[in-house]
Amino acid sequence: MNGAFHGFGVALAFEARKAAASRVMLSITVLFLAGVTAIAVGMLLAAASGQEQVLAKLGPLAELDGWARLVGVVVQVTAAGGLGAFGIALSWMFGREFADGTVSALFALPVSRATIALAKLTVFGIWAAGVAVLLTAAIAVLGFAMGFGATDAAGLGEIARVPVLAALTALIAVPAAWAATIGRGLLPGIGATIVIMVVAQVLAVADFGTWLPIVAPALWAISPGSVPTEALLLVPTVPLVFGALCALSWRRLQLDR
Amino acid sequence: MSGPVARIEARALAREFRGGAGVHGIDLVVAPGEVHAIVGLNGAGKTTLMRLLLGMLRPDAGDVRVDGVDVRKAGPATWRRVGHLVDTPLAYAELDARANLLAAARLHGLGRQEATAAVAAVIAEFDLARYTDVRTSRLSLGNRQRVGLAAALAHDPQVIVLDEPTSALDPAGVILLRESLLRRVEAGAGVLVSSHHLDEVARIADRITVINDGRAIGALDPAGVDLERAFFAAVHADDRARSAA
Numbered sequence: 001m002n003g004a005f006h007g008f009g010v011a012l013a014f015e016a017r018k019a020a021a022s023r024v025m026l027s028i029t030v031l032f033l034a035g036v037t038a039i040a041v042g043m044l045l046a047a048a049s050g051q052e053q054v055l056a057k058l059g060p061l062a063e064l065d066g067w068a069r070l071v072g073v074v075v076q077v078t079a080a081g082g083l084g085a086f087g088i089a090l091s092w093m094f095g096r097e098f099a100d101g102t103v104s105a106l107f108a109l110p111v112s113r114a115t116i117a118l119a120k121l122t123v124f125g126i127w128a129a130g131v132a133v134l135l136t137a138a139i140a141v142l143g144f145a146m147g148f149g150a151t152d153a154a155g156l157g158e159i160a161r162v163p164v165l166a167a168l169t170a171l172i173a174v175p176a177a178w179a180a181t182i183g184r185g186l187l188p189g190i191g192a193t194i195v196i197m198v199v200a201q202v203l204a205v206a207d208f209g210t211w212l213p214i215v216a217p218a219l220w221a222i223s224p225g226s227v228p229t230e231a232l233l234l235v236p237t238v239p240l241v242f243g244a245l246c247a248l249s250w251r252r253l254q255l256d257r
Numbered sequence: 258m259s260g261p262v263a264r265i266e267a268r269a270l271a272r273e274f275r276g277g278a279g280v281h282g283i284d285l286v287v288a289p290g291e292v293h294a295i296v297g298l299n300g301a302g303k304t305t306l307m308r309l310l311l312g313m314l315r316p317d318a319g320d321v322r323v324d325g326v327d328v329r330k331a332g333p334a335t336w337r338r339v340g341h342l343v344d345t346p347l348a349y350a351e352l353d354a355r356a357n358l359l360a361a362a363r364l365h366g367l368g369r370q371e372a373t374a375a376v377a378a379v380i381a382e383f384d385l386a387r388y389t390d391v392r393t394s395r396l397s398l399g400n401r402q403r404v405g406l407a408a409a410l411a412h413d414p415q416v417i418v419l420d421e422p423t424s425a426l427d428p429a430g431v432i433l434l435r436e437s438l439l440r441r442v443e444a445g446a447g448v449l450v451s452s453h454h455l456d457e458v459a460r461i462a463d464r465i466t467v468i469n470d471g472r473a474i475g476a477l478d479p480a481g482v483d484l485e486r487a488f489f490a491a492v493h494a495d496d497r498a499r500s501a502a
Binding site for chain 2 (some may be wrong): 007009011013014017018021022023100101102103105106107108109110111112142254255256
């Protein structure tokens, strides 16, 4: 059978092993978690000391406190920074095959290239879920360290927004994988990530794009009440469409450049 | 064609790139139990031809059969019988040699236990025991090429396609490869190798086809005494004939 899913388990183990062995994925994970945590600590300490510029930057968040303020800062930073981290990871996973030339070794195998592309996306999804969990754990530790466990016990539920936003952000980064495939390298993927980031942030700040799947997560980060659940449920259409495009592009790939 | 099905059969194969380079109608057969070498200068079209044979490029015209199956319709059953090293080996920098070889064996359709046994055998065959736990990024170019060749051959393919396989190998590596290919040919494999010079592997060929400007312009007698002279005579005669036309 010439099925696209032949050998999916083999491809998944292969891609997982490469991702686990690479310093790139580990570096992205550490830098992202450390970066978000450091920015959150910095913003909260500066706001607590009454720095006006930081309070202005926080906008409506300045009126909140405890878990709500911490989570508000974290999800806004993650909506932009997380997109960068997830987009770079996808650009590397797909683009490195072209940059390193290893793509030629992925032809003429019983495991199809479409299957390998889907295995890459699956590994990305598992890794991104792990990053979301770690980020949530890091923010929980940070919140308790800042004393919110005692001062704002009722607000702890806010923290559930962190993994949701991280997961939604990972989903809208998937076009980077397709761009890295079409452009045959890392840079087109990173370029696509920057475009998504700019479009999402600009439109979200302009309070426009509730029903645009690449904007809804950033908008939800800024103002959760303004984005209906149905709009967030549309976000998985981005990885579905671009994941299918990835599989198709890998299936039809030629070494003609 | 009578007799057993060819390991590789290309008919009127053509793929032209902008500027006129490419492959312009090549017929080629690799029979079971045969080493077929293609020789040509840099840019003659050898790599393009191999890419067409392996489905890395789609032809403008002509067709390719691998073990009797049209490559456009080839599925896992066909591809698990193929081993190749064209351009870059399946040797990921972040993995050690053993992990790369295991991945290659599994991707070529071997089960977990079969793959472990095949990798142990090919590590011995290519004298890679010292490097099994070394990250591929730390290996010399020659040893990386040995890993790539081992990755292409670990699953005992019946159809073997190697593009300039000796380019980075030391003399010991060349001998290992030559013996490895001869063993597989004796077991019925068909081997296609390319070379831009008449190296040790081209010299074990049963057939040598000269490629020039994307065409097969003739054959050399592997038993001939002065292959270099015959090769250059063929290439220069073809160049003169084309520039006169």
